[in-house]
Amino acid sequence: MTVTDVSKATTTTAIEVRGLVKDFTLRHNRSLKELAMAKIRKRPISDTFRALHGIDLTVQQGESLALLGFNGSGKSTLLKLISGVMRPDEGTIGVRGRIAGLIEVGAGFHPDLTGRENVFLNGAILGMDEATITARFDDIVAFSEIERFIDTEVKFYSSGMFLRLAFAVAVHTDPEVFLIDEILSVGDEPFQKKCLARIEELRAEGRTLVIVSHDLSMVANLCTRGVLLEQGRIVADDTAERVVARMRGEG
Numbered sequence: 001m002t003v004t005d006v007s008k009a010t011t012t013t014a015i016e017v018r019g020l021v022k023d024f025t026l027r028h029n030r031s032l033k034e035l036a037m038a039k040i041r042k043r044p045i046s047d048t049f050r051a052l053h054g055i056d057l058t059v060q061q062g063e064s065l066a067l068l069g070f071n072g073s074g075k076s077t078l079l080k081l082i083s084g085v086m087r088p089d090e091g092t093i094g095v096r097g098r099i100a101g102l103i104e105v106g107a108g109f110h111p112d113l114t115g116r117e118n119v120f121l122n123g124a125i126l127g128m129d130e131a132t133i134t135a136r137f138d139d140i141v142a143f144s145e146i147e148r149f150i151d152t153e154v155k156f157y158s159s160g161m162f163l164r165l166a167f168a169v170a171v172h173t174d175p176e177v178f179l180i181d182e183i184l185s186v187g188d189e190p191f192q193k194k195c196l197a198r199i200e201e202l203r204a205e206g207r208t209l210v211i212v213s214h215d216l217s218m219v220a221n222l223c224t225r226g227v228l229l230e231q232g233r234i235v236a237d238d239t240a241e242r243v244v245a246r247m248r249g250e251g
């Protein structure tokens with residue numbers, strides 16, 4: 001986790017983000033001649049792109065928040081910073097409680113290990129001890145419905161199979177804060193429905209959810225709050241329904 005200081009936040013705060021800035025370096029492929037000319041002319045061969053411009057966001061425990069915005073607006077970058085897989089250039093991030101993130105298909109899995117070995121690896125990354133993973137192993141595999149392939153190396157898995165195992169492990173870590181990026185879309189419809197039902201249960205139990213999705217109907221149903229990003233800035237923070245309506249040009 002990047003920073004875990006929620007001292008100034010209230011006791012019900014789950015996520016506290018202040019002044020978050022993220023820059024990426026854009027490199028350009030150039031020929032040797034162009035590189036030499038750039039050096040002679042003292043022109044930079046790379047430039048910086050600011051993906052997030054000082055984001056402030058507080059999420060209360062038990063809130064279900066949809067991060068919305070068009071392609072490239074900074075949603076995944078913000079989620080990666082909150083989950084701790086990426087570090088900000090400026091600003092602070094505080095998260096209270098056990099956090100599980102489904103951010104990229106296959107992230108946290110080792111390709112040369114089997115599904116079974118990866119359940120233990122991924123479970124450990126998400127903070128479960130070996131005895132707990134062993135106790136929950138059968139439930140994890142049953143949820144994923146990929147029993148037949150559990151001893152196959154995951155480099156042979158399809159993206160839907162990765163999602164199945166990753167989602168199954170993540171929900172069995174008993175997360176207090178659950179971050180989900182677009183990846184549900186790689187699951188087939190029955191599995192997506194099963195994931196959504198489980199997410200609903202987590203919400204009903206008072207877990208904090210942050211969801212990135214382009215499925216506007218789904219997030220309008222699932223989430224209570226919507227935050228709209230535009231070019232790395234928050235431009236709306238309202239009910240999910242109203243933010244979805246605005247994105248559809250109705251608001």
Ligand SMILES: Nc1ncnc2c1ncn2[C@@H]1O[C@H](COP(=O)(O)OP(=O)(O)OP(=O)(O)O)[C@@H](O)[C@H]1O
Pocket residue numbers: 024025026049051069070071072073074075076077078
């Ligand atoms: N590793 C990286 N290197 C360079 N630029 C990046 C990197 N990751 C993201 N970006 C850029 O940052 C901006 C925000 O990207 P991000 O993936 O957060 O957007 P998004 O809102 O999740 O988009 P989408 O809806 O298409 O998934 C984009 O312009 C993207 O090209």
